[in-house]
């Protein structure tokens with residue numbers, strides 16, 4: 571489960587409406603969630619699900635996949651069904667893929683108002699389809715692809731221009747009584763980005779997705795995101811975050827979680843994460859995850875425990891977890907930080923995990939004391 575937010579948060583949270591991206595609540599009093607985006611071709615279902623498994627094991631709560639072609643759109647249904655975390659389809663140019671993503675059962679759809687030209691006359695149908703399926707829409711404004719009209723009006727992608735684009739797009743949906751919306755106004759300059767989100771936070775009550783675009787290589791991107799998100803979250807602004815790095819997406823999740831922990835918005839408690847399961851799975855991952863969750867509930871150790879569906883990729887995919895199990899053929903491989911330490915019969919998985927979790931917690935405590 572998602573760890574609890576501590577009793578005394580860094581700031582009073584801005585009051586936003588709450589939406590649901592699949593089972594993950596965003597906005598209102600929901601904990602700030604961490605998301606990332608896959609770098610695989612979405613049409614390569616196996617590779618995409620494997621990357622989603624890695625992201626899930628690293629603590630990612632929502633994942634976005636690109637959808638630039640019909641082959642990608644065709645893959646969405648399987649990916650959405652098999653992913654353990656909610657999947658958002660990212661649509662830039664083609665309204666027809668918005669419908670495809672909604673039909674495919676994606677947990678949300680991201681649209682970029684600056685890029686979708688023929689979009690306006692189709693808002694009514696999109697709003698209807700989204701409402702019928704209970705699918706929220708993220709209006710994702712990007713400095714790099716701002717509406718030409720607004721670029722002319724403001725000269726460049728100023729905070730005012732980004733906010734006007736977002737609110738105008740939202741108003742098109744509001745006309746059709748659709749408010750299941752979250753908004754992002756991303757810029758590569760944290761100063762502009764912070765100001766844009768501040769203005770947006772004042773102007774509406776939609777939940778906000780924070781992001782700095784083209785944040786750059788890991789070092790620079792980490793700092794830019796930490797500074798920008800820190801400034802906003804410390805004022806109670808922001809409901810879900812995505813760190814963008816020119817690095818593997820698992821790194822984005824690690825940085826995002828660390829930012830939330832640094833601000834006291836995320837306590838490290840016991841967290842059970844499981845792989846989305848795929849053709850390789852040799853066990854019922856969901857059932858095993860439930861058993862492990864039931865077995866470990868009540869332990870107060872700050873560990874991330876991964877439950878993976880196969881011994882081939884499981885340990886590797888769960889490298890960022892502290893501890894885990896990969897199961898198959900009636901056995902469970904127990905691994906620590908991606909290294910298999912022993913193999914036990916299925917009936918001993920839960921008790922072995924508890925033992926190893928206690929050992930790890932002890933070790934972490936000792937390391938903390940000597941550090």
Ligand code: SF4
Nearest residue numbers: 845848851879880884
């Ligand atoms: Fe990855 Fe194995 Fe789970 Fe498939 S079953 S998602 S390969 S761990």
